[in-house]
Amino acid sequence: MASVTASSVKFSPASSLIKQNQVSNLKKASVSFTGNGFQSHRLPVRRFRIACAAKPETVSKVVDIVKKQLALPDDRDVCGESKFSVLGADSLDTVEIVMGLEEEFGICVEEESAQSISTVQEAADLIEELLEKK
Amino acid sequence: MRRGFSRMNLHCFDRTFIRSSHSLNAVQLPAPMETHLWYVNPSEVKSESLLKQYLDILSPCERENVLRLQGEEMRKSALLARALVRTTIAKYQMNSPVEPRSLKFRKNMHGKPEVCWPSIDDWDPPPLHFNLSHTSSLIACGVTINSQIGIDVEEKKRSIKHDILSFARRYFSKYEVELLAAISDPQVQQREFIKLWTLKEAYVKALGKGFSGAPFKTFTIRFQGVMEGDSEAFDESSTKGFEIVVDSLDDPTDVSNTWQFSLLELDGSHYAAICTEKQSALDGKINIPGKLMVWKTIPIIEDEYVSGTDAVKVICGFQ
Numbered sequence: 370m371a372s373v374t375a376s377s378v379k380f381s382p383a384s385s386l387i388k389q390n391q392v393s394n395l396k397k398a399s400v401s402f403t404g405n406g407f408q409s410h411r412l413p414v415r416r417f418r419i420a421c422a423a424k425p426e427t428v429s430k431v432v433d434i435v436k437k438q439l440a441l442p443d444d445r446d447v448c449g450e451s452k453f454s455v456l457g458a459d460s461l462d463t464v465e466i467v468m469g470l471e472e473e474f475g476i477c478v479e480e481e482s483a484q485s486i487s488t489v490q491e492a493a494d495l496i497e498e499l500l501e502k503k
Numbered sequence: 504m505r506r507g508f509s510r511m512n513l514h515c516f517d518r519t520f521i522r523s524s525h526s527l528n529a530v531q532l533p534a535p536m537e538t539h540l541w542y543v544n545p546s547e548v549k550s551e552s553l554l555k556q557y558l559d560i561l562s563p564c565e566r567e568n569v570l571r572l573q574g575e576e577m578r579k580s581a582l583l584a585r586a587l588v589r590t591t592i593a594k595y596q597m598n599s600p601v602e603p604r605s606l607k608f609r610k611n612m613h614g615k616p617e618v619c620w621p622s623i624d625d626w627d628p629p630p631l632h633f634n635l636s637h638t639s640s641l642i643a644c645g646v647t648i649n650s651q652i653g654i655d656v657e658e659k660k661r662s663i664k665h666d667i668l669s670f671a672r673r674y675f676s677k678y679e680v681e682l683l684a685a686i687s688d689p690q691v692q693q694r695e696f697i698k699l700w701t702l703k704e705a706y707v708k709a710l711g712k713g714f715s716g717a718p719f720k721t722f723t724i725r726f727q728g729v730m731e732g733d734s735e736a737f738d739e740s741s742t743k744g745f746e747i748v749v750d751s752l753d754d755p756t757d758v759s760n761t762w763q764f765s766l767l768e769l770d771g772s773h774y775a776a777i778c779t780e781k782q783s784a785l786d787g788k789i790n791i792p793g794k795l796m797v798w799k800t801i802p803i804i805e806d807e808y809v810s811g812t813d814a815v816k817v818i819c820g821f822q
Contacts, residue, residue, distance in 0.1 A: 438664055445573075457577050459638065460714075461657070461700065465664055468673055481715040 422449070423493035431493045434469040438462055449490035470496060476503070530594045530806075532629055533648050536782050536793035538821070540654070541591045541800050542643040542769060545580050548801055554579065556803060557586035560604035576639050583802070584637045590802040591644045592618055595629045615711035634708055641773045650780035653709030655701040656773050659694060667696045675699065676723040676752070698818070699724060701776035702764060706749055709762065709778040722751040724764070726819060747819055765795055765820030771813075777820070793821045 422428075432447045439457055441447065447456065453463055467483045470476070470492060476499040486492045533539045548554065558566060561582070569581045589603035600623055607619040616635075620628035632647045636656045645654040663670060671680045679699055686692040702724045707717050726745045747764035765777045777795070782788060795817070797810045809815050 455572055457572075457574060460704065461661070461663065464674065465670070468665060468670065471673075479715075480718040484714045 422490060423497045427493040427496055428489060430473060431470065431489050431496070434473060435466055435489060438466050438469060447489065449488065449493065451489050452487055453489075454487065466492070474500060476500060529596070532595050532631075533646060533796070534794070535649055537647070538650075538652065538765070538777060538779055538793055538795050539646040540643060540767075540775070540777065540795065540797045541587060541646070541806075542641060542656070542775070542797070543583055543587055543800050543802065544641055544770065545576075545583050545639070548579070548583060553801075553804065554582065557582050560589055560602075561585050562604075562607075580637055580639045580642060584635060584642045586802045587642050587644050587800070588633065588635050591646065591800075592629075592631060592633060595631055595646070600626055611711065613712045613716065615708075636704075636708075636775075638773070641769065643769075643775055645777055645779075647779055650782075651709050651711060653705040653707065653711070653778045654775065655704035655708065656769070656775045657697050657701050658773055659697060659768070660772075661697055662693065663696075667692055671696065674719045675703075676720055678723045678725060682725070698766060698774055698776070701774050702747060702766060702778070705764070705776035705778040706762065709780075717751070717753075721753045722749055722758070724749050745819055763793070763821060766818040767795075767797075767820075768816040768818055769797075769814065770799075771816075774818075795821055 428449050432451075435441070435451075435453070435456065435458075436443070436445065436447055439462060441456065453466065458466065464483070467478050467486075471478055474496050476496060478495065478499070482495055486495055530539075558569070561569065565585045569578055569585065572578045572581055586603075589606050592606060593601065593603040601621065605621075607621075608616050609619040611617050618628070618631060618633070630648050632650060632652050633644060634652045634654045635642070635644050636654045637643070638656055638658055638661075640658060641656050643654055643656045645652045668680065668684055671683050675683075683692055683696060683699070686695055703719055703722070706722065706724065707714060707719075710717050725748060727748045729744050729746050747766060748759040749762055749764070751758040760783070761780060762778055763781045767775045767777070769775050779793065782793065795810065796808070797815045798806045799809045799814060800806045
């Protein structure tokens with residue numbers, strides 16, 4: 370009997386289904402909720418990419434930087450889904466984390482992008498996006 | 504010092520609040536040129552039963568957010584932050600129709616939290632503006648009636664992981680970097696850095712457009728001699744006769760005519776920066792610097808008016 374092993378589907382950046390300019394258009398989209406009339410321009414901007422999540426090595430480096438900045442013990446569980454605010458980062462910590470990421474990866478993170486990252490995964494995704502553009 | 508931009512989106516259609524007397528002492532609304540500041544020191548709140556009472560006045564969503572945090576200290580300060588803002592705002596109502604637990608919050612179009620008042624017959628909600636800031640060791644809530652407000656608190660001794668000048672070069676304006684670079688004593692430099700950080704944060708929060716609405720590099724905050732109107736060399740020991748002003752690279756209008764600042768030292772341990780709109784900007788009249796009133800509080804339990812005492816040292820600005 371044939372066994373089927375599931376494997377995660379990964380798109381390499383070169384075959385990303387969404388073009389660069391479409392990504393940036395989506396980034397600028399404002400989200401409004403009908404029904405209660407509240408608009409929020411400050412929702413985390415999700416990068417609407419079907420492309421893969423960041424490489425595990427990138428996530429791991431982000432985790433290291435975050436743990437170091439927040440002085441978390443090594444055994445504290447920090448993963449892609451971990452939110453900076455829940456880990457105890459205030460705004461000064463978050464800015465320092467972004468600066469640490471810039472130094473580690475040799476990138477420059479605009480304020481608008483920095484504002485939209487709230488988890489380790491989002492930071493890693495943004496890093497890889499910026500590295501692609503280089 | 505969190506920006507207090509919590510992620511709650513609540514509807515304000517719940518009319519099932521209860522009219523009852525509660526133990527909060529009612530307070531007069533700030534006068535047009537007044538700013539009220541309420542702060543709490545978490546280490547002074549020890550009673551478990553009191554913390555349970557605070558938990559009880561939070562919305563279910565807020566409660567969930569608090570309990571999700573890892574670490575008792577973090578949970579306590581997050582809890583106190585919500586309890587502080589709810590009890591503080593509730594104090595300002597006439598006839599107290601809305602209990603602290605019944606207050607609803609929403610975000611305005613820029614994402615800044617504001618109160619969503621219920622509509623009640625024959626009752627006008629207090630026209631409040633507020634802003635919250637917290638560190639693990641101090642939580643503060645500023646209140647005004649007709650002006651935007653932004654506040655930020657930070658421990659005086661807060662150190663950052665990066666070298667201060669590297670950080671400043673990356674995020675601060677050229678003028679601010681030069682000012683910090685000119686300070687040779689590292690301790691003084693660190694304190695001036697923290698003061699600048701809190702002032703810049705307070706300004707961005709007052710604007711209410713988030714970090715990207717006014718990137719730190721695009722504006723300069725500086726101490727300006729009131730007499731001469733020129734920037735003076737900064738003297739840490741005394742800033743009497745100085746005012747804090749903001750210059751914006753992006754904003755063609757004279758932003759320094761709109762915003763005023765106050766910088767305080769609270770309990771000898773924290774800097775607090777407050778940014779509000781100038782009265783003259785709001786109604787065109789000649790600007791009279793506002794009055795600042797400060798209370799130290801343990802929510803529900805006691806309020807202590809501390810302006811003019813050792814607990815509040817005005818470093819610069821309106822008092």
